[in-house]
Amino acid sequence: MSQRFFIPRDTTAVAVGANEVANTLAAVLSEQVSEATIVRNGSRGAFWLEPLMEIETQGERVGFGPLFPEDVADIVALSPADRTEHPKYLGKLEEHPWFAGQQRLTFARSGLDDPLCLDAYLSRHGFDGLEHALHLPPEDIVDEVTRSGLRGRGGAAFPAGIKWNTVLQAAGDEKYIACNADEGDSGTFADRLLMESDPYMLIEGMTIAGLAVGAQQGYIYLRSEYPHAWEVMHTAIAKAEAAGYLGEGICDSDRQFHLELRLGAGSYICGEETAMLESLEGRRGVVRAKPPLPAIEGLFGKPTVVNNVLTLAAIPTIMAGGAEAYAALGQGRSLGTITLQLAGNIKNGGLVEVPYGATLRAVLDQFGGGTRSGRPIRAIQVGGPLGAYLPEPLWDTPLDYEAFAAAGGMLGHGGVVVFDDTVDMAQQARFAMAFCAEESCGKCTPCRVGSVRGTEVMDRIIARESLDENMALLDDLCETMELGSLCAMGGLTPNPVRSALQYFPEDFA
Amino acid sequence: MDTERLLAQLLCQYENTPGGLLPLLHAVQEDLGYVPPESIPAIAEVMNLSAAEVHGVISFYHDLKTSPVGRHTLQVCAAESCQAAGGRALEHAAQEQLGIGFGETTDDGSVTLEKVYCLGNCACSPSVRIDNETYARLDATGLTALIANIGQGEGAS
Ligand SMILES: Cc1cc2nc3c(=O)[nH]c(=O)nc-3n(C[C@H](O)[C@H](O)[C@H](O)COP(=O)(O)O)c2cc1C
Ligand code: SF4
Ligand code: FES
Numbered sequence: 211m212s213q214r215f216f217i218p219r220d221t222t223a224v225a226v227g228a229n230e231v232a233n234t235l236a237a238v239l240s241e242q243v244s245e246a247t248i249v250r251n252g253s254r255g256a257f258w259l260e261p262l263m264e265i266e267t268q269g270e271r272v273g274f275g276p277l278f279p280e281d282v283a284d285i286v287a288l289s290p291a292d293r294t295e296h297p298k299y300l301g302k303l304e305e306h307p308w309f310a311g312q313q314r315l316t317f318a319r320s321g322l323d324d325p326l327c328l329d330a331y332l333s334r335h336g337f338d339g340l341e342h343a344l345h346l347p348p349e350d351i352v353d354e355v356t357r358s359g360l361r362g363r364g365g366a367a368f369p370a371g372i373k374w375n376t377v378l379q380a381a382g383d384e385k386y387i388a389c390n391a392d393e394g395d396s397g398t399f400a401d402r403l404l405m406e407s408d409p410y411m412l413i414e415g416m417t418i419a420g421l422a423v424g425a426q427q428g429y430i431y432l433r434s435e436y437p438h439a440w441e442v443m444h445t446a447i448a449k450a451e452a453a454g455y456l457g458e459g460i461c462d463s464d465r466q467f468h469l470e471l472r473l474g475a476g477s478y479i480c481g482e483e484t485a486m487l488e489s490l491e492g493r494r495g496v497v498r499a500k501p502p503l504p505a506i507e508g509l510f511g512k513p514t515v516v517n518n519v520l521t522l523a524a525i526p527t528i529m530a531g532g533a534e535a536y537a538a539l540g541q542g543r544s545l546g547t548i549t550l551q552l553a554g555n556i557k558n559g560g561l562v563e564v565p566y567g568a569t570l571r572a573v574l575d576q577f578g579g580g581t582r583s584g585r586p587i588r589a590i591q592v593g594g595p596l597g598a599y600l601p602e603p604l605w606d607t608p609l610d611y612e613a614f615a616a617a618g619g620m621l622g623h624g625g626v627v628v629f630d631d632t633v634d635m636a637q638q639a640r641f642a643m644a645f646c647a648e649e650s651c652g653k654c655t656p657c658r659v660g661s662v663r664g665t666e667v668m669d670r671i672i673a674r675e676s677l678d679e680n681m682a683l684l685d686d687l688c689e690t691m692e693l694g695s696l697c698a699m700g701g702l703t704p705n706p707v708r709s710a711l712q713y714f715p716e717d718f719a
Numbered sequence: 720m721d722t723e724r725l726l727a728q729l730l731c732q733y734e735n736t737p738g739g740l741l742p743l744l745h746a747v748q749e750d751l752g753y754v755p756p757e758s759i760p761a762i763a764e765v766m767n768l769s770a771a772e773v774h775g776v777i778s779f780y781h782d783l784k785t786s787p788v789g790r791h792t793l794q795v796c797a798a799e800s801c802q803a804a805g806g807r808a809l810e811h812a813a814q815e816q817l818g819i820g821f822g823e824t825t826d827d828g829s830v831t832l833e834k835v836y837c838l839g840n841c842a843c844s845p846s847v848r849i850d851n852e853t854y855a856r857l858d859a860t861g862l863t864a865l866i867a868n869i870g871q872g873e874g875a876s
Contacts, residue, residue: 222840225855257842394837396798402839434782435838437851472738473745476781478836492740492766494779510737552842554803559842582804591799627841629803641802645836 212245216264216271218321220253220406221438222399227278228261234279235263238286252407254321255561256308258579259300265293273300311576313539314563315527315547316520317400320407326445328453331410337455339529343418344463351422352378355525357533359545364390364481364518365594365622365698367544367611373515376505377423380513387419387428388490388509388516392474392481394433395594397553397625400561401519405432405439408523409446413456413469415522418529419515420467428467429509431486433474443471478595478649482697483516485651496651497697518623520549540566544610554591554627555581564609570626571605578628585630589638589714593622595645596702598709599629599638618709620702635714640668642706650699657700660691664707671718681718684711725750726758730765740766740776744783753784789824789831791869793817794848797834800841805858809845810834812859816866830869 217223217232232248239246253260262275263282267290274285274296281298293299303309314320323330331337343351356371377385389412393401405412416428432440447469450456458466472490474480480489484498487509508514524546528536537545544566550573552559557579564573570592581587589599598619600607607617614621629638643664650657664687670680688704695701711718726747733743743762747754754762754777763770777783795813796806810821817825817832824831840846843855847862854865 221838221853222843222855225838225840225846225853226843255842260843393839396837397800397841398837399839399841435835435848439839472742474780475741475745475783476835477779489741490738492738492776493772494776496779553800554841554844556842559844561842595799625800625841627800627803633803638799638802641799645798649836 213247214266215239215246215248216251216266217248218253218260218262219250219438220260220321221402221436222257223253223260223262224438226257226260226276230279231261231263231277231282234282235286238283242286249324251323252321252325253403254303254309255317255403255407256303256306256558257560258558259308259560262300264303271302273303273306274298275300308558308560308577312563313547313565315536316404316411316523316549317408317561317563318527319411320403320561325407325409325442326449328410328449331408335530336410337414337461337526339526340414340417340455341461342529343421344461344465348378348422348424351418351529354533355422355528358528358536359533359540359543360521360524360528360536361544361611362518363520363524363549363623364483365395365620367621370517370521373505373517374419374423376503377425377513377515380506382512383424384510384512385423385425386509386512386514387416387423387425387522388483388487388504388514389416389428389430389519389522390481390483390486390516391430391432391436391439391519392486393436393519393623394478394481395623395625397591397627398551398594398623399553400549400551400624402436402439403561404519404523405436406442409443410450410455411523411526412443412519413446413450415525416469417456417460417467418525419517419522421465423513423515425515426466426468428469429490430469430471431474431480431490432471433481434476440471440473447471478645479651479699482651482699486516487514494651496653497699499696520623540610541608542566542610542612544612548609548621548624550609550624550626552578552626552628555583555587555630556628557582566610567608569606569608570600573609574605574626574628581628581630583630583632585632587628588631588633589629589635589710591627591629591638591706592625593620594625595642596620596698596705597622597625598705599635599713600709601713604713618705620705635710635717636668636672639707639710639718640665640672642703642710643668646699646703654694654696654700656690656694657696657703660687660694660700661703663687664691664703677719681711722751722755722758726761730761734765740768740773741780744777748783753787756785790829791850792831792833792848793866793869794833794835794838796836796838796840796844796846796848798836798841800837801845804844806845808859809847809857809862812862813847813866816863830866
């Protein structure tokens with residue numbers, strides 16, 4: 211009876227012990243007579259179940275987790291019929307409620323196979339979207355993306371089709387695709403998971419973007435905090451090139467697209483698209499004034515599509531399945547699926563992909579499992595460090611860009627950071643200012659100086675010094691930053707600060 | 720290979736790379752552990768920049784260093800998701816156990832301690848990174864064991 215064992219090699223799985231589980235498994239299997247292979251797959255994103263081990267026997271694949279190395283020998287020894295009795299038995303993961311309740315498009319393949327195995331990618335509809343796009347004129351590809359309603363997943367939620375059309379219409383034949391893989395927001399890991407678990411999908415999406423706008427060169431700007439994603443992407447690019455999916459003559463056509471992976475150097479602001487372009491050009495990551503838009507004058511002064519990893523990774527699905535199928539999901543102007551990343555003090559942390567429109571509370575109830583500490587949830591920061599801290603009454607906001615904006619929040623890149631009732635919101639407000647002071651690119655005074663002053667004022671508020679005066683000062687500083695900042699770093703840092711003040715005033719009294 | 724030859728080789732490699740300064744600086748740091756200030760004039764010349772511009776780039780990025788750091792780097796995640804799950808306690812524990820502050824290196828030159836803002840392990844916060852390995856769902860006891868291990872790895876090598 212031949213068996214396959216799957217143990218994820220994704221960063222978080224490894225960070226919680228997957229390599230130790232895999233080593234133990236290898237040792238246990240080496241003493242067995244029956245045939246068995248170990249596959250180091252990507253992760254399915256149910257990080258609360260990692261380290262996870264799946265066993266495939268005669269086409270049926272069941273999971274166990276979260277495991278300690280000492281669990282492995284017992285599980286391997288079980289006959290398939292006895293497995294269900296094991297306390298760590300999870301059954302078929304597709305049928306596990308945590309997955310069955312999701313609708314995975316972008317992350318459909320995540321965690322199923324060895325991420326670098328091209329045959330596995332091809333066997334699960336890999337490169338279908340590219341094959342289709344190769345037979346279309348550029349205008350039709352752009353039109354398909356526009357009709358899908360796809361909006362940028364990096365934070366600003368700008369319609370991807372409109373951006374692509376601008377680049378397509380721009381004069382000149384030197385154009386670029388720049389993938390923003392800087393994923394700096396705390397509470398987010400979807401870009402990382404995608405690159406580590408399904409790297410060819412990003413390559414496919416970028417190649418289609420290149421065909422659509424007439425770009426022959428792409429760059430992925432990857433943050434240095436993700437060494438494993440670097441390795442996987444690097445190898446995937448080389449393998450895709452060798453197999454004719456990148457480079458000259460893609461899929462035996464006369465089209466070409468070249469892709470280069472570039473490493474960031476520990477700077478949050480380099481996730482802002484123009485700072486990213488500066489960094490790609492080898493300069494300090496200082497934000498550029500807009501206009502000109504990057505779509506007109508971007509990388510090396512040429513028309514450039516800048517898109518987030520998830521935006522580009524949604525493209526193959528849209529091209530293969532059609533714009534209508536994609537746009538049928540979601541609500542209002544938020545179409546398709548949102549990838550929420552449940553993080554912070556959460557029991558069942560991980561990646562949840564669902565159509566837009568459900569409320570935050572519904573998603574947390576269905577998937578979150580409450581806090582890991584077991585204490586009540588007090589505040590939720592959605593959308594990264596520039597997002598508001600939401601109190602309980604606002605958890606009924608639907609996951610929809612416009613609805614969140616109307617509630618004073620933002621969905622951003624989909625990070626959901628849960629805090630229990632031990633959180634000190636004054637400390638969180640202070641951190642927002644301190645983070646801005648640390649990461650500001652320094653171009654505008656309100657951001658550069660205001661955040662330093664803001665940190666000092668918060669220190670005085672925390673020490674309860676001249677409260678009224680310092681609260682008024684904080685309000686002034688927030689207003690100056692909101693009005694006088696060139697980009698959202700300075701402009702939105704007041705979001706977490708003001709929401710903390712507004713909804714949790716007792717922590718400032 | 721001596722420093723000069725290594726540098727010459729890297730300069731050749733990145734000379735014609737569009738926007739190649741950052742990849743070049745990464746490569747220099749990867750091989751030498753930092754970007755030696757005496758290498759900056761040569762880097763500037765090959766990349767068609769002034770030495771001040773190269774300095775400006777190096778000083779902008781947290782990752783890039785112009786002096787040697789410890790043989791290992793311990794980064795403790797100080798961002799919100801980790802804060803929500805006990806990260807602030809880890810920040811304190813790391814400083815206490817190593818007897819140094821953030822941005823400092825232990826006297827024996829073995830460990831440099833840094834803050835980092837998110838390692839992408841937020842579903843299993845709090846998280847730290849030691850060189851190229853990350854660890855998550857950590858508490859102070861777990862951190863103590865990791866720090867003790869940094870020393871052990873050295874004894875073996
Ligand atoms: C301070 C700041 C940080 C940002 N960080 C990121 C990031 O890490 N990743 C990202 O994709 N977009 C980030 N953005 C948004 C980008 O500027 C840009 O809108 C995005 O990359 C465009 O791609 P999209 O339309 O596919 O979202 C950031 C913006 C700001 C103001
Ligand atoms: S708001 Fe801050 S980060 Fe943005 S451009 Fe101004 S100084 Fe730079
Ligand atoms: S915030 Fe610490 S790993 Fe993301």
